[in-house]
Amino acid sequence: MLFHVRMDVQLPPHMPAAQADELKKTERELAHSLQRSGKWRHLWRVAGQYANVSVFDVGDVEELHALLTSLPLFPYMQIQVMPLCRHPSSVRDGDA
Amino acid sequence: MLFHVRMDVQLPPHMPAAQADELKKTERELAHSLQRSGKWRHLWRVAGQYANVSVFDVGDVEELHALLTSLPLFPYMQIQVMPLCRHPSSVRDGDA
Amino acid sequence: MLFHVRMDVQLPPHMPAAQADELKKTERELAHSLQRSGKWRHLWRVAGQYANVSVFDVGDVEELHALLTSLPLFPYMQIQVMPLCRHPSSVRDGDA
Amino acid sequence: MLFHVRMDVQLPPHMPAAQADELKKTERELAHSLQRSGKWRHLWRVAGQYANVSVFDVGDVEELHALLTSLPLFPYMQIQVMPLCRHPSSVRDGDA
């Protein structure tokens, strides 16, 4: 089941650089793992912004919420979720 | 080059059904062709809305504009374009 | 799987009363049937507005979209969908 | 009498973890008690957000306000209240 997710990150201005780096490193490793598992199907950077647009492929909404709240940057993100479904004009197997 | 495009369709309430059907049929055929060519890389329906979220892969902005304005439903759509780039945490070749 | 759906209805000002009545009658019958099947789990009127707030319980997003677009009033509604999941503080079996 | 309530929580970034945990624990206990009493009729998590959508069943607006302002997280929440009434197409006794 597919969900369109937009995440806007805003770290507190006074967070020490070491803490920010550690957060980003752990975030990246989890992102890698979730992409390889196929759960985090697409991940793009929004040009000019500390934000991404993603597509998740999960078994249900509970799994989506568990994944998103497990992200180390979750407390510093604004997240918008939009459920997607197959478009009747789509011919691409990978978008089902 | 990747662009995130959201299209919201609103046909005039008094458009004859035959005209609407013809528009949608031509739109679908063009969507098929653009997807097969790889230009219209992703196409999803937004759940509960007469709207789609798409990702286009084009050579430049001119080509994107030409494709979007060639859609038969273009005069009846609100379109929002957002340039995307590869995310540093992406491990998926298909998202570059 | 639960989805929070808000529907705002706006019939065209010139729709003949007989057509509007027929639409509403068919809508009501389908709403009854979907509620009895358990798919349309909750349905409330928003006070002072021609709008409802609903909770749907469906197998996946495709089913939700199929149900919403099958509603006779669908062409005349603005629909907003928000995926829900069980709240960690919930003690109510019926909200899972 | 039914009220649709959306609560968005935002704890101050510098709140000590122990204080946050204590707040959440007390909040959860009160939520349990209010749900068991039937006052807090529904409670769902909004997917991907530190927010909930709830339905309260109270005797009047005064009682609703007293319940909401008694929540330990009240000072850290944005709250939107929307009065609901029975939908003419509803067939579900529990939504009256």
Add this chain to the structure above:
Amino acid sequence: MLFHVRMDVQLPPHMPAAQADELKKTERELAHSLQRSGKWRHLWRVAGQYANVSVFDVGDVEELHALLTSLPLFPYMQIQVMPLCRHPSSVRDGDA
């Protein structure tokens, strides 16, 4: 129970003057009756706009909705409802 209601009226540009006059006359008579009964407690014009701000005093939300939808101008109004309660600093009996 008190509800703050704002109504913005917009008559269709092509409504015949006689029909508009008849609607407004019936609306005014009902407004008079509801004010005299105490249900429509306050009614003010918003300066410079075809809009009013009102306070209704009703037994419950169902009654409020029934009153609002019984207004002849209801199909031509945007309505916003906001539940009110007694302010702890209020000393005015009439505002309870």
Add this chain to the structure above:
Amino acid sequence: MLFHVRMDVQLPPHMPAAQADELKKTERELAHSLQRSGKWRHLWRVAGQYANVSVFDVGDVEELHALLTSLPLFPYMQIQVMPLCRHPSSVRDGDA
């Protein structure tokens, strides 16, 4: 002359409780006095929010501004002012 005023209060998260209590106490006393003088004609709490909706009856705009800026909580409030006038359908002497 009547003005509809909405005040949303937000105290800084780190304000000491004693200072907040003192502010609220002085605010309440001034609110009492202004209500008794007839200047602050109505005062209601917005359900679920640290906000009020009020109606002021003042000699002119200057007086309104002087009253609002004299409130101890003024530096911590977002204030929206909307001039009101008698509604042609009003039958209530107290709303003139």
Add this chain to the structure above:
Amino acid sequence: MLFHVRMDVQLPPHMPAAQADELKKTERELAHSLQRSGKWRHLWRVAGQYANVSVFDVGDVEELHALLTSLPLFPYMQIQVMPLCRHPSSVRDGDA
């Protein structure tokens, strides 16, 4: 008493030119008269828009509302009213 008023005009697309011209001519004559009387103290065009920003000097809100609703273009305008008062740093007699 001073009020800042912004008026955005939108004539229906199908209004005959003669009717529009007549409306504008009557509007202009009334505008002249109200300016000469001192009631319509300032009147500026917003660059690039069919809109104006005005300052009215009236005895009370009732008079302001009566003036605005007497304008021939009133049914075709969106109007926003904002009460003004003398600025403590103002040194200009004409702005009191």
Add this chain to the structure above:
Amino acid sequence: MLFHVRMDVQLPPHMPAAQADELKKTERELAHSLQRSGKWRHLWRVAGQYANVSVFDVGDVEELHALLTSLPLFPYMQIQVMPLCRHPSSVRDGDA
């Protein structure tokens, strides 16, 4: 050349009173001087808000920007600029 300017002031909550007073004093003196020179043609307080609406009469946009950024409160203001021109229905010499 005329520009409509709205300035909303928000001083940081922890600014020492002496610093705030000094800022406001210098601001007032500059405002006096600019009004006397005719550059700051109108200056009104927005009722109930720490905000003003002003009209500047400057030689060009560069001069406007230089004046606004020279204000001591500039770092603490949200500023909106709207170019004005003479209204065809204006009869007031002072508004040209």
Add this chain to the structure above:
Amino acid sequence: MLFHVRMDVQLPPHMPAAQADELKKTERELAHSLQRSGKWRHLWRVAGQYANVSVFDVGDVEELHALLTSLPLFPYMQIQVMPLCRHPSSVRDGDA
């Protein structure tokens, strides 16, 4: 003097094609002439939209307003004007 102008065009759905073509042809000729005169300094299409972003270089606001309202498509455009000035970091003569 430079002004940033965004124009969004929306032709009425029922305008005959011949009338639309004639309007666009006259608009294009005027755009050519204004560009050649240097008044319309920049003109870009917003990708995916029937809209443009422009920069005008005019003697004053009056001239800007006269140019914009002389455009044949003016009655069908939403226009937003934003005054620009030279950026202190600009090294480009053509942007002064």
Add this chain to the structure above:
Amino acid sequence: MLFHVRMDVQLPPHMPAAQADELKKTERELAHSLQRSGKWRHLWRVAGQYANVSVFDVGDVEELHALLTSLPLFPYMQIQVMPLCRHPSSVRDGDA
């Protein structure tokens, strides 16, 4: 390829002046260099605001994102990107 970029700067209120000056100096030097290379094609100040409107001419979206995130003020800016293309009515070579 052209992109319209708007940048709104907001430095943290407590940033030491020396740090702010250093940031601005480095930003200016980079801005100079990018303008001279032709990548940062236009740069204007928005009147009355700590903001700029720019046009970038880059090879692709990746290059645009790399340039924007390399700006020393990037962590303190809100950035909006809008892809542009040649307007069919443009006669100016420099806008292609």
